[in-house]
Amino acid sequence: MTKRPVLVVLFDGVQSLDVTGPVEVFSAAGHFTADADADAYPIRTASLDGAPVRTASGLRLTPDTPLAGTEVEHTLLVPGGEGTRAPDPRLVDWLREHAPRARRLLSVCTGALLLAEAGLLDGRRATTHWAHCDRLARRHPAVDVDPDPIFVRDGRIATSAGVTAGIDLALSLVEEDHGREVALAVARVLVVFLRRPGNQAQFSAQLAAQTARREPLREVQRWISEHPEGDLSVEALAARARLSPRHFARAFRIETGMTPGRYVERIRLEHARRLLEDSRDGVEEISRACGYGTPEAMRRAFVRTLGAAPAEYRRRFRGHVSAHTESP
Structure with a gap:
């Protein structure tokens, strides 16, 4: 060796x-x-x-x-x-x-x-x-x-x-x-993640946002991270926090520094990226697993944020990995 x-x-x-x-x-x-x-x-x-x-x-x-x-x-x-x-x-x-x-x-x-x-x-x-x-x-x-x-x-x-x-x-x-x-x-x-690419952000979506001070809002943050495929509408999240939608949206933004919609968007995108990088699942399957509903909805989110459609993102990622497979 x-x-x-x-x-x-x-x-x-x-x-x-x-x-x-x-x-x-x-x-x-x-x-x-x-x-x-x-x-x-x-x-x-x-x-x-x-x-x-x-x-x-x-x-x-x-x-x-x-x-x-x-x-x-x-x-x-x-x-x-x-x-x-x-x-x-x-x-x-x-x-x-x-x-x-x-x-x-x-x-x-x-x-x-x-x-x-x-x-x-x-x-x-x-x-x-x-x-x-x-x-x-x-x-x-x-x-x-x-x-x-x-x-x-x-x-x-x-x-x-x-x-x-x-x-x-x-x-x-x-x-x-x-x-x-x-x-x-x-x-x-x-007991750490195997993060293969260097193009991951320094902060995960959870770290990029502040942690809410109140437990109901922290529980909602955890729920979003663990259930990206679920109903993450303001109404559904507000019900989980036992707040009115208007009160929930305002409190969430004040305590985390971003709106519920923006937080959900980041969580879903991050989850989709990891599945594209680390699994062989197809784009349609990943879009369902991440709550996008349709491949087209996920494609729009990727193009808007990353400048590449999911299939192109996966291709670039694999090219990044294969470019470094030769040992020095």
Whole structure:
């Protein structure tokens, strides 16, 4: 089996989950490969001087080796965290010199800022935590910053959004290297979604909206998410919340930041996208499962929001996946 060593850069103020999330994915993957090679992704951690670092949450991490003299064999992972606000110039210099040697260069969260400081993202498309995209764009105008995706692949360089997005990125790489079944097995062990494409939004529809303060409205939000195929008219939802339609619509908008109709539209579209990506169901079946009623209604929603009909969206998605099936 081809081994793909992973070198993880550590520094004071690093976000611990940026490190441990991808490491857990790579570590678990070996147990599910064809020959169950637990060392499919040999992992090393390194800090500037080889000394322990304190994470942003106060945990101490002890690296395996100092960065000086450490060779990048395959994958270099650069996490983010508070330590990226005023990075040690020696770290930036090390990245500038050594990161170009990596066959795969990955950043998690604000680790993209370190790559940008080293000039490694100039002329490339990249993302980072949504709260730091403006900062990345202002400080590094040569970087094409996309604030929406969970992760972005641009050649051998991949940048991911905030914190847990590093898990999504790592899972996508495991899928490239060893196939969907291995990646899915890892996702199940870690109890996370297997999000294959980087073009998913950083926020799900539920996260994009505020959570209502009152329990009846929160229950309605849960109901919508769990029953996209149901009767989600204002009248039906108001009855579930035991409010008049007018009072419900007003309260829902005030507490969630969007109208009930807009929330339902986002939930249904997100559910339809996932079914197109992860199932073999036909467009007509998916349109019923997502509450659109007819394929034409779903087509109009997709064209209006995504600029592509459902069949075209599925074709593009599969093209995106197949474009990355060759292992580096």
